[in-house]
Amino acid sequence: MLSRNSSNFIGSLIARSFHSSSATRSAPSAPINYPSLKIENAGELQKMNLFQAINNAMDIALKTDPKSVIFGEDVGFGGVFRCTVDLRDKYGANRVFNTPLCEQGIAGFGIGLAAQGATAIAEIQFADYIFPAFDQIVNEAAKYRYRSGNQFNCGSLTFRSPYGAVGHGGHYHSQSPESYFGQTPGLKVVIPSTPIEAKGLLLASIREPNPVIFFEPKLMYRSAVEEVPVGDYEIPLGKARIVREGKDITIVGWGAQMRVLLQACQMAEEKLGISCELIDLRTIQPWDVDCVVNSVKKTGRLVVSHEAPKTGGWAAEIASTIQERCFLHLEAPIQRICGYDTPFPLIFEKFYLPDHLKNFEAIKKTIAY
Numbered sequence: 001m002l003s004r005n006s007s008n009f010i011g012s013l014i015a016r017s018f019h020s021s022s023a024t025r026s027a028p029s030a031p032i033n034y035p036s037l038k039i040e041n042a043g044e045l046q047k048m049n050l051f052q053a054i055n056n057a058m059d060i061a062l063k064t065d066p067k068s069v070i071f072g073e074d075v076g077f078g079g080v081f082r083c084t085v086d087l088r089d090k091y092g093a094n095r096v097f098n099t100p101l102c103e104q105g106i107a108g109f110g111i112g113l114a115a116q117g118a119t120a121i122a123e124i125q126f127a128d129y130i131f132p133a134f135d136q137i138v139n140e141a142a143k144y145r146y147r148s149g150n151q152f153n154c155g156s157l158t159f160r161s162p163y164g165a166v167g168h169g170g171h172y173h174s175q176s177p178e179s180y181f182g183q184t185p186g187l188k189v190v191i192p193s194t195p196i197e198a199k200g201l202l203l204a205s206i207r208e209p210n211p212v213i214f215f216e217p218k219l220m221y222r223s224a225v226e227e228v229p230v231g232d233y234e235i236p237l238g239k240a241r242i243v244r245e246g247k248d249i250t251i252v253g254w255g256a257q258m259r260v261l262l263q264a265c266q267m268a269e270e271k272l273g274i275s276c277e278l279i280d281l282r283t284i285q286p287w288d289v290d291c292v293v294n295s296v297k298k299t300g301r302l303v304v305s306h307e308a309p310k311t312g313g314w315a316a317e318i319a320s321t322i323q324e325r326c327f328l329h330l331e332a333p334i335q336r337i338c339g340y341d342t343p344f345p346l347i348f349e350k351f352y353l354p355d356h357l358k359n360f361e362a363i364k365k366t367i368a369y
């Protein structure tokens with residue numbers, strides 16, 4: 001059996017292999033022009049991919065908040081995905097530093113640091129490795145404010161972690177664990193989908209007075225590129241975004257799945273003449289119920305898609321809420337297009353993932369019901 005250190009070493013190798021050109025086999029052959037958010041009064045723009053936008057957000061956080069610190073495994077040299085590159089050189093080893101290979105220790109240290117008034121930005125190297133820290137996050141960080149009646153808290157605490165499939169991650173480097181944390185009162189769970197969104201949502205998360213789990217779609221670290229405002233801006237948490245307006249069916253997703261869903265929506269329009277309303281949920285908890293409800297009341301149909309397994313996934317929570325709120329408006333059963341209820345496979349990853357073809361078939365089935 002591999003040791004914990006060996007597992008992290010393999011994780012580093014996987015991350016490095018992802019940087020190579022061979023890793024692009026998991027991305028769409030033709031890049032999708034994913035419509036991003038427009039920031040008003042944006043000022044100067046700079047071309048950034050998603051990991052550079054995250055780096056830029058943390059640079060701003062460190063510059064504007066002298067109490068902010070970044071820590072985690074390998075963050076001192078930039079991290080396996082390079083999200084913290086150059087930050088230690090710029091702000092010093094007292095504010096950007098490596099930790100031992102111990103996720104429970106990272107979480108516990110972050111809680112204590114935030115409880116003493118610091119702004120703690122902790123990196124968990126892969127979302128798959130967040131589980132050793134689960135007790136600290138859900139039993140301590142999430143309940144800190146509640147159990148004291150708001151006499152003390154650890155609100156200035158953000159856990160960043162790459163999540164999801166990359167094409168060759170296998171069991172321990174491909175999981176999407178957002179639903180585990182989504183059902184925990186006291187935590188906010190955020191997943192961006194574009195560089196502009198990643199920067200604004202991360203700055204809002206770092207400045208949020210409650211603990212935040214910030215999952216970053218690692219497949220899109222380098223594949224998502226756009227003109228990002230270089231200045232300081234935030235995108236409010238808990239607010240979904242209507243990416244594409246439509247009248248026939250509502251499609252909901254988040255993170256890397258948004259690119260897949262846009263492909264499915266385009267196929268539905270081109271092949272079937274179906275007008276799809278596409279919603280990027282952005283924040284899993286608290287999620288924007290009103291946005292989805294208003295859309296489903298207009299379209300009468302709903303498809304929700306995510307990479308995580310279907311049973312107990314966040315799509316189930318959305319489907320249940322919409323059934324309660326929109327029952328008399330529904331024209332067809334709600335569809336959930338998700339990963340299978342198995343450990344994440346390696347050679348069968350393409351069969352496991354809820355790709356654009358599976359979502360297109362769900363759209364077609366829902367419309368024809």
